[in-house]
Amino acid sequence: MKRIGIFLFGLFAVVARADLLPMDNNELRTVEGRNGVALALDLGLNISNAGATSSTPAIPKCSPSGSSIPCRIGIQLNNRDNLALASAAFVNAYGGTGITGYSNGTGKGWWLVYKNFYGRITAPRITLDAGAANYNNKSGSATSVPALVMSTNDLSGNPTPIILNNINIQNMSVEVDSASSSVTPQAPANLGYENPSETGFLSLKVNDLTGLTIRGSVTMFACQSNHPSC
């Protein structure tokens, strides 16, 4: 019995040693990175041939309204509904005299809807590396801060094009909720972007199967208060 007890306890003890332990700041500081990171990204949105080569024109999977895949994006701004001219006061901590005409958001909201939205973007290589941003600060002395450096360059220094494949918004339209609502979000059956109509005022398309070429690099760093521009 005792042997069984010890055996069971031993099993538990082994499992316990596999826990992750937090590192304190001093230990983290001694860790050094080596090379940067290279990413390959391929995003297919609402397309049926995602497995094809990146320069094969993308085929949409979207079905017309009423079918299973309407492919829509709806954007609603704050205070955009049919009560936008209601007389609720604009109450705010700034202490001004306030404005009237601030909607309380319980009307029929309106949405800017992108209908039949599909496409594919392939970035074969995006590199992320650590670097430094060097500048003269407000007192004129040289300062160096850590920076993130991004580029699309391959190992020979040539840019790899980003392929924009048949990115399509078939129609843009403003759609209004079918009923007012006293709660946010609106009940699904009333939502403006579910309106089955496929009409709109503008269609947008971006297509570059050879690819968008971005040469060079982008250096991103914090805009600290000692920098003359910040």
Added chain:
Amino acid sequence: MDATRTRLLAVLGRALRGLMPLGLLLATHQALALTEMSDPDLGAVGGSGISLALSNFSIGFSPTGYLEAVGTGTPPSFNGVQDARGDLIWYNPTISKASAADSIGSMTARDNGAMANWGTQQDPWVLRVESPNSILYDGSTHPWSVLNYYAPSTACTGSGASLNCASANAFQYAFWGDIEVKNPSTGALTSRLQSQSIWDGLTLDGSKISVFQNTYDGSLGMAWHNVITTDPNHAFRFSVANTQTAGCPGSVSGSCADPATAAPAFDSKEGIYFWGLSINMPVGALQYQPIVFTNDPANPTNLIIQLVTLPNAAAAYQDFYGCGAVGSPQACTVDGNNNVLPTGGVTGASYLAHHGSLTSSDLQVVNPTTAATNPGVMTDFGSINVNGILMQHFSMKTL
């Protein structure tokens, strides 16, 4: 059997009690997990802005890569005649290096290669949130939060004929375009105009885009100060003549295909040249004149982009007409002819903050090249100077 089971259970009980410290460790390990921050905690977090510097940089579509905007829906009819449908296509939009100087015949390449810098680490593009003291739509003055995106601020050196923008992040912006007219019911292409736009040597330094919650109706607001400077050695060239022999439409191959599978071969010298084209155009004012996005309740599926009418609040319109230091309005003075006089004159900061201008040192039109005349006949229209443009209201509605 029972005795064995009891003893096994007793051993297990002791073992489990022994494991209790482990259980506590696991529990504290749970407490080291991420926890939600409340709104006051989040509000106490401060950050810097984000700076961006681009080096050895250019960005461009391939010669047949494009952005297309198509008018959809049923075109309206006027006097019983239905409008045609229009397609706009921008091919090969490219931002690349500015040339040292331009001349008639030298502005032919849409891609000049990589520029050394577009924004430097000393003078970067900056994205940051600020809360400056602002005049609100009701005329009161209070700090108001705004997300600003600043272009670099290095100014061109010299002025007038000696203006030089080479060290001020100058670049070239070029594309070739196609305006197509289509039959509204059949969709057949009825006519098209292919053109090329090359703007060399311009700089956006000094520009700013602002995004905020507007004090007009509490929704999204934007404002934009557009500053484009080009020195007199560089031009904006717009040209249409190209060596397409078979008529477009008609042929459906190469540059006549829809969309085109090859770029047209444009005449190297023909075009309209705006030398030294510089534009200072503030659109909207922080915080009393925002750009808002709304719709027309009578025709709700259409979008309206609107620059709100200047409010009838003295602090707001006095600041707008340039009657005091930026953001600090004083009563305007009026001369004997009822002209509003801005404090500091037409070169003062408060005037330039809201008044737009467009200047070009020389406008030249060059005819297409022929066997007999190369370059084509040139007509020189002289300089353009438009000053003091104020936008009190602007509204654009889709149909």
